[in-house]
Amino acid sequence: MAFDLPATPDFRVGTVNVHVFINSTGNSNVKALASILGPLNLDVLAVEEANNNKDWKFLCDELSLTHTAFGAIHGSSYGNAIASRHPIVEHYSQSSSTNPVGGYRAMLQCRFGGDHPFVQNRRFAVTHLDHLNEDDRLTQIKEFYSLNHNINVLAGDMNSLTQSDYSDKYFHEVVAGKRERFRREMPRFELTQLLTNTWGLQDAFQYLNPTLKDEQVATCRYGTRIDYIFLRPLSNDEWVLKECFIVDTHQATDHNAVVATFQHKSKY
Template sequence: MMTTFRIATVNIHQFRPPNDYKKNITSLVSVLKPLQLDLLAVEEINNDDYWRRLCESLDLNNFITGKCDEWFLSNGIASRYPILSYSNHVYKASGEARAFLQCQLAGNHSFVQNRSFAVTHLDHMNEDTRLAQINYFQPNIDILMGDMNALTKDDYSEEYYQKEVVLVREKSQWEKPRFDLTDLITRQWGYQDAFRLANSELKDESVATCAYGTRIDYIYLRPRENDPWKLTKCSIVDSEKATDHNIVFAEFTREQS
């Protein structure tokens, strides 16, 4: 007998599709519902009726929000299982405030026992700012999710990297590509990049999670010794323009004797 636990993260983009200010819950539900999620971590929401309707439509009736400040949007976590405890941490030094929402779940599902979850949305302009934010949060979390606004070098062939990453950023006068943040999380802190773990060969446009053809949304796992739960799937799911990001989806499986 196989038991599963399914999670996803996505930048909701204030419940509006790209270039359209209409609220768009129906489209989000249509792409998220088939995933049969046990937990959803989101960015760019408010603690309002739109968030509640999305959670309830997905049968994720336990949900929380973590606000950044009065002016910036919140992160959220919705769960099929009760939320045992949670906390929200806010960092603001320069630019917009950013938040880090973490929780532990209750219930009888063995995956959630003594396992912590967190979501964050880091700065979209500057790698040094992102590094300051993540270092302030100092995640000590089993599963870290969110829109990191950060790149991973192994995601791109050299041709794609030069044409679709370097050149695009030069033309738009954005910061030059850097990989400090993802290197910090994986190489120094020892987290595993779930998508890379499950898809070692995929590159270029097939890994994109945002409109600019790059992967900036992640699910990170902290390895646990003798963990009976194994990552069996991690994929990027097309949001079908329900939002300006694609969904990162992961499935864990435990074989029962």
């Protein structure tokens, strides 16, 4: 009698800026975030603007993500964090050596153990780059990210734009228009171009959703996409990107979440 081998489960990664677990009215958003993210059945959640406190523990418990790593920024309890269903066998947080007007930044990297084949030989990272100046963002990512680190999944709030996300009309009226009205930095694209065109990372959302534009891709209140999941597949990778989508957080935080799902080639 022949027996079917058990199917290899998909692997799902999510990222969201949790805004120190406070919503726009000044109240806790952790229960709302848990209700939004819970049905997604995430394997890994990477967050920015987190506090290493009871709210972070509550969110991890609610999502059944029992393994955690926190990367504080210069000794504080505020920073980036990762929660996982799979054991974290190594983690390292690197803080920026410069302190621009936008403040210190950091990148948290980790590797997972356990028996899920997707995590084998992959390094994951989360970062939150400067919110004021593209030159500072470029300095930070060049300091954090080295090809020698071999990061395979890079998630986070990059505070940077991708030019092809926007129609001409939307770009001039919303993207550039809002920034001009709020006296923010005018649109620049060097950071995402460096990651994709120069360093060869794959923008997961754009790769699978090349026709979506304008408000369809927005992840922040300015109507732009600044939250990303970037990929560097393994050589002869047996896993492919199945889907990548934006999750409306209904203003629980000032960012939407981004989720990517990976599927083993045997399912194709």
